[in-house]
Amino acid sequence: MADPAEQHSTAAQPNSLRHGxxxxxxxxxxxxxxxxxxxxxxxxxxxxxxxxxxxxxxxxxxxxxxxxxxxVGRPSPLWFARRMTEELGGAKIYMKREELNHTGSHxxxxxxxxxxxxxxxxxxxxxxxxxxxxxxxxxxxxxxxxxxxxxxxxxxxxxxxxxxxxxxxxxxxxxxxxxxxxxxxxxxxxxxxxxxxxxxxxxxxxxxxxxxxxxxxxxxxRDFQSVIGEETKEQMQAQEGRLPDVIVAAIGGGSNAMGIFHPFLDDASVRLIGVEAAGHGLDSGKTAASIERGRPGVLHGNRTYLLQNADGQIDEAHSISAGLDYPGVGPEHSWLSDIGRAEYVGATDDEALKAFQLCTRTEGIIPALESAHAIAYAAKIAPTLPKETLLVVNISGRGDKDIFTVAEHLGVKL
Amino acid sequence: MSRIAARFKTLATQGRGALIPYLEAFDPDLETSLALLKAMPAAGADLIEVGMPFSDPSADGPVIQLAARRGLKAGATVAGVLKMIAAFREQDQETPIILMGYLNPVEAYGHARFCTDAAKAGVDGLILVDLPPEEADILEQPAQDAGLDIIRLVAPTTSDERLRYVLSHASGFVYYVSITGITGTRTASAEALQEALPRLRAATDLPVAIGFGIRTPEQAATAAGIADGAVVASALLSTLADTLDADGKATDQTLPRVLNQIKDLATAVRAGEKKAG
The missing domain is CATH 3.40.50.1100 (Rossmann fold)
Known part of the structure; x- marks a missing residue:
């Protein structure tokens, strides 16, 4: 149970970005x-x-x-990834361990x-x-x-x-x-x-x-997933005595990202980064990066950024990760992107595969291919950030389900 | 008076309901679907619904999904569909045309530009399946400016209170979705339709057409008798699909078989008596 001061700090304020x-x-x-x-x-x-x-x-x-x-087994731990931090040699990397939930994901x-x-x-x-x-x-x-x-x-x-x-x-x-x-x-x-x-x-x-x-x-x-961010806030406070500086999460539809972002929307010092699946590359035509390569339209009941052709027909998305293989994205992410509160970037299939192995080898955690996209981008920026920077990656799921896909891409026959 | 209002008025004086067949634009190709469209009035179509193919028709059953896919494969675009309507209008000034589709292609084309160009092409009304009145402000003004009716769908799930709200945003006629489900799957009973109509009549003076699940001439006659019109879609598209060759191309059977089916439907609708409803 959070103390009243902490609860107050996460409640929506007037002029809050959390009223929508x-x-x-x-x-x-x-x-x-x-x-x-x-x-x-x-x-x-x-x-x-x-x-x-x-x-x-x-x-x-x-x-x-x-x-x-x-x-479900909550709360999930906030894990300091010591070996990955040392290997990357920059920001201090924490992992929000959503893969430890029952059924293996957020x-x-x-x-x-x-x-x-x-x-x-x-x-x-x-x-x-x-x-x-x-x-x-x-x-x-x-x-x-x-x-x-x-x-x-x-x-x-x-x-x-x-x-x-x-x-x-x-x-x-x-x-x-x-x-x-x-x-x-x-x-x-x-x-x-x-x-x-x-x-x-x-x-x-x-x-x-x-x-x-x-x-x-x-x-x-979003409300049901916000428990991820609420816990992260408390746990970082307990471990480091302050807010994190950067939060990185993978985006397909965007529920794990919205869950960890939302409690921090009013904390302007916290950089929020959503990592879309770039597939073969953002400009390859084989991508699932709806925000970066799509434009607003209407599909599945909401207006949001969509991968679509000039005539408004929805394009097929592509990603190595089935969970990110979607031509749309949650509408709140579209808004957060437009107003610049969150940044949206891409990680390719290959980058995700490398990050999958990096995380497994350095932390003994096999992440889902979805989460590996977030790890890939975190690994890209961590070396460029000062050592005192607190960076949280949301490990939204575990990767046991993906070992066959990964083996195939690595040319290993199981 | 709009073409839609004029047509329903004429039919009312004749004491019968309307047969409203549906075709998917560019299914299986532009030439065939335009030829079908042009031949429909003579076969007995009183109004015609033209489907605008969309990649993700989430309210439609398998038959319309496949038709939309064939249309897209044949190169259907919003501009192409409007051109097709314009070609129809060169020979027919009276049969109302209602475009039916999903919002996103219209949004990509531009709401106002779409309404202007659709009206110019000779379109009379729009049915956008995924645009409920709550979200329709983006299209209502441009449609009104262009003289296009926005035809509203109402369903068995629509409450009386909501019915009043929805119908306050309707013009042209009201499309009663007679079943809860996707197109071309189930059929409502005559009794269920009889029961539904007084509720609609109490809420609107607009003509009411019944759609979703009307397949046979008897069902069409029943629906057109109870209400003011019957929409037949999946049954016609199934027939069309059956006539295609292994490569999905039209054959010499395509037009005759679909048109004969429309004739049978029209004969039944015209023989049916208008019941009080």
Missing amino acids: PDERGHFGGRYGGRFVAETLMPLLLELNAAYDAAKADPAFQKELDFYLRDY KLNNVMGQILLARRMGRTRIVAETGAGQHGVATATVCALFGMQCVIYMGATDVERQKPNVFRMRLLGAEVVPVTAGAGTLKDAMNEAMRDWVANIADTYFLVGTVAGPHPYPAMV
């Missing part, structure tokens, strides 16, 4: 919103009301805290919040989209925990490259539906999950895994 979105779900008056078919609008309004009521109910927070502590923070909400709303069937399978595994896990029916939509390409997670989901009792439309990745899985929801509104809850989609999902998922 507005009633319509818009960030900065431009991004976000609710761009869905009329059939879904009443459901979103119902969800909004149910979430507002839950947020205001201390019993809900108490229940969530219980599950976060005893089931995804469970959000899923736990939403499953409790779905139960409050009386829903019995859960649908979700997944890319790398981390969100799918987290969702299947809580469905097993609470005895709910679970249907996971996953692009057929991702089903192929994330076999261990597919098997995990099936063991947990979920039905995994491969989606063959488009390139068979996260965007197509999202389309299919929305179609399922609209066809099964009476009993079904759509459990979105990232800070994107129609309002209230971006704000709600």
